[in-house]
Structure formats: C-alpha cells, structure tokens
Amino acid sequence: MVEKYVCPNGVRIVHEKMPHVRSVAIGVWVGAGSLDERESESGIAHFIEHMLFKGTATRNARAIAEEFDRIGGEANAFTSKEMTCFYTTVLGHHAPRALSVLADMFFNSLFDEQEIEKEKSIILDELAAVEDTPDDDVDERLWRTMYPDHAIGRSVLGNENTITAFDRDAIQAFMDRMYTPDRLVISIAGNYDERLLKLIEVQFGSFRRGGEDKSQTSLPSAVFHSGTTMKAKDIEQAHVCLGYPGLSIKDERLHDLILLDSIIGGTMSSRLFQEVREERGLAYSVYSYYSSYLSTGNFMIYGGTSPENMRKLSETIDGVIQSILTEGITENELHNAKEQLKGGFLLGLESSESRMHRNGKNELILQEHKSMDEVVALIDDVKARDVYRMANELLTKERALSIIAPARVLENIEI
Template identity: 70%
Template sequence: MINKTTCKNGVRIIHEKMPYVRSVAIGIWVKAGSLDETADEWGLSHFIEHMLFKGTSKRNAKTIAEEFDRIGGDINAYTSKEMTCYYTTVLDHHAEKAIEILSDMFFNSLFDEEDIQKERSVILDEIASVEDTPDDDVDERLWSVMYPTHPIGRSIGGIKSTIEKFDRKMIRRYMSRLYTPENIVISIAGNYDEKLIDSIGLQFDSFTENEEIKHITDKPLPVFTSGLITKQKDIEQAHICIGYPGLSLRDNRLHDLILLDSIVGGTMSSRLFQEIREERGLAYSVFSYYSSYMMTGSFVVYGGTSPEHLGEMQSAMEKIIGEIKSKGVTETELINAKEQLKGSFLLGLESSESRMHRNGKNELILHEHKSIDEVVALIDNVTLNDVNRIAYETFTDERAISIIAPKSAALLPLNHMMK
C-alpha cells in the first residue's frame, strides 16, 4: 500500500512498506530539469546534480562517499528533462543515517568556487564522452531536429558556452526558483518503520521558498518538426535514428503506444529485430523506443550498421514501419506484447529501489498512483484496433532523421532521406 504524508510546508513523503525485504530505498525528487532552464541556464540542472556530491559544511566529497561505503549503501543521482533525483539504497537499519546524509547534501552543499571549476571540467569531459559515443550522440541530435526551438530538444548536459559561465550565484538563484517545497517529493520503499517518516518530516518541513524569486510557470508547447541532420566522423559504423511524434504522459492512449513499441522494436521477437538482424544480418543493434513527457513525446527507431548497409537498413526500417501502418499488427503479436509488458512491469517491482522510483515519479509528475491491478487492466484492455489506430496516427510522413556515419561513407541524397 502506498501512503502519503504532506509536511506543513508542502513537501510530500510517499512511502510503501515492503516488510519481506532487508533494504530501504530513499529518493529526493525535484521537479527541476532541463525543460525548466532558460537559454543561459542550459545544463544547470545537471550541473547542480553533480555539485550536491562535492561537499557540505561538515562533509567533503570523500567523506560523503566513505560514509555511504561504511553503511554498505549505494548513492546516485540523475537529471532528466523534467526532474532531478538523488537516491540511495541501504540496509534497513541504516536508513536514518542515509537520509541524514542526503538531507545534509540537499540543504547544506557549499558550492565552493574551486569545486565548481573542477566539476566544470568533469562535465565537459562527460559531454565529450557522449560525442565520442555515436549511438548516444545520434539520439541527442535527433531531439534537436524534432524540437529545434524548444527546451525539450536540448541535451540535458548543456553546452560548453553556458557551462563555462555557471557560478555559485547562478546555482543559488536557480535552486531558489525551483528547489521549493511544492516541487519536492521524498519517496521511500522497503522495510522501514514510522520513525523514519517522522525523521524525514522533521528534516524537510522547515524550509520555505524564496518569495523574492518569481516562478516561471508558462512554458510554450513543443511543436514536432520534420528534418534531417547528418554528421560524418572517423568511426567504423553508421548510426541512424528516425523519430516520429509520440504521446504525452497525459494521453490515455499511452499503453497503446507502449505495446506498439514492443511489437515494432522493443523485444527480440519484434519486427525490426527479426527482419533486420535475424533475417538480413544488417545490424547487431536495432530497436525502437518511446519517450513520454507531460508536454509531448516521441517514437524513435534506431539502428547501427556498416556504412555500406546504411541505405539498405534505412529502407528496411521504413518498409517495416509502412507495413505496420498499412496492414496493422497481428493478434498473436499483440498477445505476446501484452504478456511481455506485464512481465517486465511486475518483475521490475520486486526491488525496493524500483518501487521507490515508480512512486516518486508518479507523485512528482502525475500526482496519482495507479495500483498494480489497474496497470495490468489497462494493458489487458488494449485492443487490436487500438494498436493499429495508434500506428496509423504515429507513422506519418512527418518524421525527423539523424545520421552519424564514417567520413568515408557516401550518404544518400538528402531528398531521398526525407521521402
């Protein structure tokens, strides 16, 4: 059972007891991501995520790491387009110590200028590593094509020109604007007692937002844009992403799209995997995925192949997409996709950390918690007509393409790519 406690300042504590495990997962979720950044703040959400590990008034970065090692716990964080999450998983009897360290990091980080300069270099290296990883780089470039004028199309890590300007003042101002009680959810799952919830309440219910900081609440709606972006560099493989308009998290057809993704390229029995890898041997890695946010979403097909097979693989991809759009999927494919999705969903909830992540995101973004039975029912209730309809609506001529290929590769003519 998922329980909710709201602190007097508005911070929400979501907790789910799992008495049969020996662990507790704790996450601090903040509704602050790359979508919330101005052009000058591009990458600041991710930068702050890094800086919270660099030291407080009573712990330096090494001490934070050592203390979590001492209690046998893992600590990590990530930034997305819509949120930032700081989380840990520890043995149940170390839960109060873990939340004490997390809250110290959250409230008392120093943002020392020397540490800022060091982390600036680390993050620039991280960005360079993405550019050196073409299957990641091709995806980030695709988003810049799909949403070229909206923050959702920006990379989460930022760019060199903005990162070089970040300082303590910018960090403090951004956090004053977005690290506010109503934007914070504490999610706990595992074997805990009520004293832990009381302890968290005491540590998080005393801070308030800065009244002098005006909140930026109005965000323009992202508009999907067709287009093509190519990049040639000294690599062995060619990589391609084809993106289509997707669905937002609010859309009641989202489970239709999730099942379509499974059939198209989400599993080893999917159309893309079977035809492009198993039958034709064109690629080792080929798949599809969907991304859904509160404002919009996307459906993406990816493949990596040798340069001489790029054109053939793209044609095969678009042939498969075209056949699904014109002829639909089969009843057997839908049944298999439903069972695979239910299995993935249910098996994924067997750990305290997975439950903590599910509950934290649902509370922060959706403000609701569907039961396991409700989610299974939503999957079971999807019909063949539902999936075929969403395929027809998704796979339009409006699409974006991103390609990264060796310098020696002869890319197909641009007009062919966008036909």
C-alpha cells in the first residue's frame, strides 16, 4: 500500500513497503520540465539534470560516481516535458548513505563554470545524435508541427542557441523558480524502515525557496495543429510519423485510448504489425504509441520502410485506420489487448525501482494512487463500443504528418 507524508514545508514523501525484496529505490521528483521553460530557457531543465551529477561542495563528479559504485548502487536521471527525476536503487542497508548523496546533489551542486562548458559540448552531441537517428528526429519534428506555438512542442533537449547561452546565473534562476518544496516529491519503495523516512524529513523537510505562485504561472492551453513537415536526407529508409489529438492523463477515458493503441499498433498481434510487416512485408518497424500530459495528449503512428515502399506503407496504415473506423474491433482483439495491458502493468511493478517510479509520477502529476486491483478493474470495465467511440473521436480529426526521406521520394509526394 502506498503511504504519504507531507513535511511542514510542503515536500511530499510517498513510500511503499516491499518486505520480500532486499533493495530500496529512492527518487527525487521535481515538477519542472521543458513545459516550464521560457523560450530562452529551452533545454535548461534537462541541462540541470546533467549538472546535478557534476560536483558539490564536498564531492566532485568522480566522487559522486564512486560513492554509488562503492555501495553497489545504480544512479540515473531523466527529464520529460513535465518533470525531472534523479534516483538510485541500492541494497536496503545502504539507503541512508545513498539518500545523503542525492540530498547533497540537490542542495549543494556548485554549477562550476568549467563543468557547465564541458556539459554544453556533451548535450550538443546528444542533440546531434537525435538528428542522426531518423526515427527520433521524425518524432521531434512531429511535435513541433503539432504544437508550433507552445512549449510542449519544443524538444526537451533544447536547441543550440539556448544551450550555448546557459550559465550559472540562468541555472540558479530556474532552480529558484521551480525547485521549490511544493513541487518536490521523494518517492521510495522497497525494504526500508521508519528511520529512512525520518532521515528524508531531516534532509528535505525544512528548506525554503520562494519560487512562483502556481496560480499565477498556469500555462496556456496546448492547441493541436494539423500540418506537414518534410525533411530531405540521404538515408536508406523513409520514416513516416502521423499525429492525432489524444487525451490528457487525467481523462477518465484514458484506458479506452490505451487499449485502442494496443489493438492498432502496440503489440505484435496488432493490426498494423500484422498487416504491414507480417502480411505485406513493407516494414521492419511499425507501431503506434500515445503520450498523455496534464494539458494535452496525442496518439501517434510510426513506420520506417524502403523509399520505394513509402507510398504503400502510407496506404496500408490508412487502410488499417479506416478498417477500425468502419468495422470496429472484435471481442477477441479487446480481450487480448486487456490481457496484454494487465500483464505488462502487473509484471512491470515487480521491482522496487518500478514501484518508486509509478508512485513518484502519480503523486507529482495526479496526486492519487490507485491500487493495482483498481487499475485492473478499470481495464476490465472497458467495452468494445468504448474503444470504437474513442477511435471515431480521435482518428477522424485532421492529423499532423512528419516525413524524413531521400529528396527523390519527397519530390513525388502529394499532400
């Protein structure tokens, strides 16, 4: 069972006991992502995530890495559009020491100018790697097309102009604004005792930062745009990505969409995989996926194929969508999708790290924690007509299209 404690300063601690494991996962979750960046700050949330590992008043970057290695722990971090998280998984008896390192990184990072300059080079390489990976690049370009005038359409990594302009003052200004107690969740899961909870409160339960009044900083609504973006590139494959409006993560119909995703292209038995790959041999990689945030959501379809087969691939994808809209889905498809979703959900929560991630995100974004039985019941309650209704609500809208392909292919495309 997930339990919650709110420190006097507003920091939330969510914890879940797993007495059958030997590990403890600890995550520091901050409600600050690329959505919270001003245009001139694009990429700074991700930049800070990197810099927190680059040295404190008492530990340099090497010492931080060695500290986690010395206790046999794994440390990592990520930044998304809505949040930043840095976390570790260790054996239970090492949890207090791991927590002290995370707290040191959070409160005492130096943001040394030399380290900042080195990290700029690293992140610019990361940005270049996306452009060198067409299936990532085609997705990033799709987001910019769907939301050209909103922060959610910008890359989490930022861009060359903003990254090169970052300095210590910019980092500190963003952290003072966003790394505030009311935006902070400490999530732990595994085999721990009450002493660890007390230590968390000591480490995180009294700090203060002014920040911004959330009621005065609400983001404008993210309005979906249809449109097309094409990029000519001398590559061996053509990459196609379609985008439709989706659902907010708080929408009570979200499981309808998740099951629709599974049936269309989320599994090996999905219609897209079977029709595009197994029946027609048009692509090695084809799938659908969804993204859901507080302010908006999207449903996407990706396929990569030889340039000569791009038109056939697009026609086949359209045919699969049309078959859903005209024929609906079968009870067998719905049953399989439900079992796959339940299996993935339950099996995915067998480690302390996965429980810590689920609980931290749920508290930060939703402020609620449904039990596993409640989630399974929500999945089981979905009817075929619900999924069919969802398909007709979303897939009949004008869509966005992103293509990366050789120039000779793009010259013959009719939009």
